[in-house]
Amino acid sequence: MADIRKMIEFNTPQEDEFKSFIQTNVTENINHARHIETEIHTFTGIYMAVVAGVLAFNFSGRETTFAIIVHAIILCGGLLAMALLGRWYTAFDTHMANADFLSFIENELVFGRMDVKEAVALWAVYTDAYKKAVEGGELKPKDKALEALPPDKLEDYKAVPAFFAFGIPKRNAKGPRTRDFVMGFHGVILISIMIILVKDLYGILI
Numbered sequence: 001m002a003d004i005r006k007m008i009e010f011n012t013p014q015e016d017e018f019k020s021f022i023q024t025n026v027t028e029n030i031n032h033a034r035h036i037e038t039e040i041h042t043f044t045g046i047y048m049a050v051v052a053g054v055l056a057f058n059f060s061g062r063e064t065t066f067a068i069i070v071h072a073i074i075l076c077g078g079l080l081a082m083a084l085l086g087r088w089y090t091a092f093d094t095h096m097a098n099a100d101f102l103s104f105i106e107n108e109l110v111f112g113r114m115d116v117k118e119a120v121a122l123w124a125v126y127t128d129a130y131k132k133a134v135e136g137g138e139l140k141p142k143d144k145a146l147e148a149l150p151p152d153k154l155e156d157y158k159a160v161p162a163f164f165a166f167g168i169p170k171r172n173a174k175g176p177r178t179r180d181f182v183m184g185f186h187g188v189i190l191i192s193i194m195i196i197l198v199k200d201l202y203g204i205l206i
Helices: 015-056 064-110 116-135 141-146 151-159 178-205
Strands: none
Touching: 015 064, 015 116, 015 178, 064 116, 064 141, 064 151, 064 178, 116 141
């Protein structure tokens, strides 16, 4: 039997092929991130409409037990919603981190500051470090992954102000993000329902 290793050519990809790979993956990751963001906003809008409808319902003249059951269901739904949002935002961060770093690699290739072999090696280092950061429960896996880069490449990464291929500016780390407001809205709803439940239970006890 022929040695299969002699039938396979092990080498780095051609520069044009690798650039095409980068452009495709940057686009795919950004599209996936946008899709997730749309799902989050749609889900949040529907959930808040349902909660608003329940809270606006007049429970007067009905058994307090019925009100407690309804409010408890909404509370459990809110807790599940918070957990679901956490998973959604983790996926969103991963897609955006991939798009960001691939865009940086493309930037380095275009301006001749890196060859394809170095680009492939750098991408491997970054993705491996990101995976380990996620598995290790890091709150900011992207920052942890960037720490694995050589110091000179980390400085080069920080010097790029935007996604090269799209001109999307990097998010300023300072100040609240959209997700902070979304999670805040859900937090306010949960606290409100908890207060209502306490009131319902107090009505039974007295």
